[in-house]
Amino acid sequence: MLHFTIRRLLLAIPTLLFISLVIFLLLDLAPGDPMASIPLTVPPEVKEKMREALGLGEPVHIRFLNWLYQFFVVEPQVAFDHLFGTNFAEGKQRIISFQSRSPVMSVVAERMPQTLWVVGLSYIFATLIAVPIGIISAYRQYSWFDQIGTFISMIGFSIPTFFSGVLLIVVFSVILGWFPSIYDTTHEVTDWSSFVYQMKQMAMPVFVLTLYNAAQVSRFMRASMLDNLNQDYVRTARAKGLSEKVVVLVHVLRNSMIPVVTVIALGVPTIFGGAIITEQVFQVNGLGQMLITAIYASDAPMVQTLTFIFAVLIVLFNLIADILYGILDPRIRYD
Amino acid sequence: MLDETNSGNVLVEVRDLKMHFPIHAGVFKKRVGEVKAVDGISFDIFEGETLGLVGESGCGKSTAGRAILRLYDITEGSIKIDGVEIGPTPQPKLREMRPTMQMVFQDPQASLNPRMSVAAIIGEPLDEHTDFSKKEKREKVLGLMDAVGLNRDFANRYPHEFSGGQRQRIGIARALALNPKFIVCDEPIAALDVSIQAQVVNLLEDLQEEFGLTYLFISHDLSMVRHIADRVAVMYLGRVVELATREELFRAPKHPYTQALLSAVPEPDPSLEEKVERILLEGDVPSPSKPPKGCNFCTRCPQVMDICKEIDPTGKEIAAGHQVACHLYADT
Numbered sequence: 001m002l003h004f005t006i007r008r009l010l011l012a013i014p015t016l017l018f019i020s021l022v023i024f025l026l027l028d029l030a031p032g033d034p035m036a037s038i039p040l041t042v043p044p045e046v047k048e049k050m051r052e053a054l055g056l057g058e059p060v061h062i063r064f065l066n067w068l069y070q071f072f073v074v075e076p077q078v079a080f081d082h083l084f085g086t087n088f089a090e091g092k093q094r095i096i097s098f099q100s101r102s103p104v105m106s107v108v109a110e111r112m113p114q115t116l117w118v119v120g121l122s123y124i125f126a127t128l129i130a131v132p133i134g135i136i137s138a139y140r141q142y143s144w145f146d147q148i149g150t151f152i153s154m155i156g157f158s159i160p161t162f163f164s165g166v167l168l169i170v171v172f173s174v175i176l177g178w179f180p181s182i183y184d185t186t187h188e189v190t191d192w193s194s195f196v197y198q199m200k201q202m203a204m205p206v207f208v209l210t211l212y213n214a215a216q217v218s219r220f221m222r223a224s225m226l227d228n229l230n231q232d233y234v235r236t237a238r239a240k241g242l243s244e245k246v247v248v249l250v251h252v253l254r255n256s257m258i259p260v261v262t263v264i265a266l267g268v269p270t271i272f273g274g275a276i277i278t279e280q281v282f283q284v285n286g287l288g289q290m291l292i293t294a295i296y297a298s299d300a301p302m303v304q305t306l307t308f309i310f311a312v313l314i315v316l317f318n319l320i321a322d323i324l325y326g327i328l329d330p331r332i333r334y335d
Numbered sequence: 336m337l338d339e340t341n342s343g344n345v346l347v348e349v350r351d352l353k354m355h356f357p358i359h360a361g362v363f364k365k366r367v368g369e370v371k372a373v374d375g376i377s378f379d380i381f382e383g384e385t386l387g388l389v390g391e392s393g394c395g396k397s398t399a400g401r402a403i404l405r406l407y408d409i410t411e412g413s414i415k416i417d418g419v420e421i422g423p424t425p426q427p428k429l430r431e432m433r434p435t436m437q438m439v440f441q442d443p444q445a446s447l448n449p450r451m452s453v454a455a456i457i458g459e460p461l462d463e464h465t466d467f468s469k470k471e472k473r474e475k476v477l478g479l480m481d482a483v484g485l486n487r488d489f490a491n492r493y494p495h496e497f498s499g500g501q502r503q504r505i506g507i508a509r510a511l512a513l514n515p516k517f518i519v520c521d522e523p524i525a526a527l528d529v530s531i532q533a534q535v536v537n538l539l540e541d542l543q544e545e546f547g548l549t550y551l552f553i554s555h556d557l558s559m560v561r562h563i564a565d566r567v568a569v570m571y572l573g574r575v576v577e578l579a580t581r582e583e584l585f586r587a588p589k590h591p592y593t594q595a596l597l598s599a600v601p602e603p604d605p606s607l608e609e610k611v612e613r614i615l616l617e618g619d620v621p622s623p624s625k626p627p628k629g630c631n632f633c634t635r636c637p638q639v640m641d642i643c644k645e646i647d648p649t650g651k652e653i654a655a656g657h658q659v660a661c662h663l664y665a666d667t
Contacts, residue, residue: 232445239406239440240460240509241433244426254450330450330493 001326012315019311023304024064032298034098054098070095075105098299114185115286119271122206126213127264134221138229139248156215165208165281179204183284205282209275220263224256257328265321269313346549347380347517352412354402358624370624372398374573385550387564389557395573396553400519404436405429416517434464434513441522443502447494453505454490460512479508500531519551536563557600561585569593572631573623579657589659591636
C-alpha cells in the first residue's frame with residue numbers, strides 16, 4: 001500500500017504539470033484584457049507600461065515558467081517563513097493578483113475560512129445525515145420512511161440551489177425574519193450572542209447545501225445497500241444467528257461502502273471550490289465567489305492559481321478514495 | 336445402518352409446512368396471489384440419518400430447506416427441531432437456537448462475505464454465541480479448518496483466493512462452528528466440478544460420523560443422493576410426492592413422477608444404455624402460483640385418471656416407511 005501511494009504521488013507530478021500548462025494556455029487564449037477596467041483617459045503608452053509591470057510583456061513560455069517557479073518554490077518558502085519565522089522568500093516575487101495587486105495566496109488564505117465553515121460544515125452534515133438515511137431506507141425498502149426519504153432527496157436533487165436558496169431567503173428572512181439574508185463575513189464571534197448570530201447567518205446556506213449533498217449521498221447509500229442486502233452471504237450471516245445489527249452494520253454496510261466512499265471522497269475538493277452559486281446567493285465571500293470575480297476581471301494569476309489548487313485537491317482525493325478502497329475491500333491489493 | 340437410524344429418535348419433525356410468497360401487482364401493489372413454493376410438506380428426519388430431498392429446478396427444494404431453518408417467516412405449519420417447536424417463533428428468539436441448526440449453502444462464492452478472512456468467517460458465530468477467549472476461539476477455528484481439510488496457514492486469507500471446493504469447505508467449517516445437531520445442505524455440490532463433488536460429499540459423510548450430525552441433503556443429482564442419503568423424499572411443485580428408504584425408492588419407485596425422474600439417470604454401460612426405456616414427460620411444470628386442480632402432477636402424468644383432476648391425493652403409507660401421494664395406490 002505504501003509503495004502504491006508513493007508511486008501514485010510520483011505519477012501525480014507529471015499529471016499536475018500538464019494540467020497547469022493546459023489551464024495556463026486556456027487562460028492565455030481566452031479573450032479579455034486585465035486593462036479593460038482602466039479609464040480610457042489613461043494614455044496607451046502608460047497602459048503598455050502597466051502591462052509590462054504585470055509581466056504580460058514576456059512570451060507565454062517564460063510567463064508559464066515564472067508562474068511554476070513562483071507557485072512551487074516561492075509560495076512554499078513564504079508559507080515556511082510564515083510558520084517558522086525564517087526569511088527564505090525575502091525579495092522574491094510572489095504570485096500577484098491583477099485586481100488587488102496583493103499576493104494571491106494571502107487572498108486565498110483570507111477567503112478560505114468562510115468557505116470551509118459554510119461549505120465544509122454542510123458537507124459533514126450531509127454525510128452524517130445521508131448515510132443513516134440510506135441504510136434505513138434500504139433496510140425498510142418501500143416503507144413510509146423510505147418513501148419520504150426518496151421524495152426529499154428527489155427535491156434535493158432536482159431543485160437547484162439558486163432556487164431553494166432564494167426560496168429560503170423569501171420565507172425565513174423576508175416573511176418570518178428569523179435569519180439574516182446576507183452572510184456578514186466581518187462578523188466576529190466574541191461572546192454568546194455573537195455566536196448565536198453566527199449560527200443564524202450560517203443556517204440557511206448550510207441547509208441549502210446539506211439538502212443538495214445529502215440527496216446524492218443517501219441515494220448512493222440506499223442503492224448500494226439494496227444491492228448487498230439480497231446477497232447470499234447476508235443469508236449466511238443470518239443463519240449464523242447473528243443479530244440484525246451485526247448483519248446490517250458489519251456485513252452489509254462494509255460491502256456497500258465502496259461506491260459511497262467514491263462519491264464522498266470525490267466531493268471533498270468541491271468544498272474548497274466553494275459552492276459558487278450558493279455563495280453568490282447568500283453573499284458569502286468565499287473562494288467560489290472570488291473565482292467568479294477573478295474571471296470577470298481577467299485576473300489570470302488568480303484564476304490560474306485557484307483552478308490549479310482545485311486540480312491538486314481532485315488528484316489527491318482520488319488517491320485517498322483508492323486507498324480507502326484497499327482498506328474496505330481486501331480483494332483490492334495494489335502491490 | 337438404516338435399521339439403527341430408523342429406530343432412533345426423531346430430530347426434525349415437519350408437519351404441513353407451507354411457504355407462500357405473495358405477488359403484488361398494479362398501481363397500489365395489491366396482493367393478487369401467491370407463489371406456492373412449498374405447499375404442505377410433512378416428514379420426519381431421524382437422528383444421525385441423511386434425508387435426501389430431490390426434485391427438478393423450481394420445485395421448492397431450497398425454499399423448503401430454508402423454511403425448515405426458519406430463514407423465512409413461514410406461512411403455515413409446524414417445525415420441531417430437537418423437540419422444540421420453531422414454526423411461529425419470532426426471529427430474535429430464533430437467534431439463540433441457531434447453534435443447533437445450521438446450513439451449508441449452494442453457492443460457496445456468494446455465500447461468504449468477500450470482505451472477511453476465513454478465520455473471521457468461521458469464528459464469527461463464536462463471537463455471537465459463546466464467551467470463548469480470543470485464544471480458545473483461534474484454537475477452535477484452526478481445529479475446524481483441520482476437520483474440513485483446510486490448511487491452517489490459510490486462516491488469514493480471503494474467500495476469493497480459494498478454489499470452489501475449498502470455499503465449500505469454508506462454508507462447511509462455518510456451519511460446524513457451533514456444534515450443530517442438524518445441518519441443511521442446500522445443493523452443496525451443485526456449483527462444484529465432479530471430481531471435487533466426491534471429495535466434498537465424502538467430507539460430509541466423514542463429518543457426520545465424527546460429530547453425529549443429521550443432514551437434510553437437498554440435491555437434483557440423483558446419483559449423489561443415492562450415494563449419501565439413507566432415505567429420499569421426492570418433491571414436485573411444492574409437494575412431497577414420494578418418501579422412502581434409498582434402496583426401496585431406487586429399486587421400486589411408485590409415483591409416476593419418481594419413475595420418470597429415475598428413468599432419466601444416465602446408464603454408464605452403453606450396451607445397457609440402449610435398452611433403457613425413458614419415461615419422457617410432456618409439457619412444462621405448471622406455475623407454482625396457479626397449481627392445477629387436483630393432483631399437482633395431473634397435467635403431465637402418463638398414468639393420469641379422472642380422479643386425479645378432481646381430488647388432491649394425500650400421502651399414504653403403502654409399505655413400512657414408504658409414503659406415496661398418488662391415486663394409483665389409493666386402495667392398497
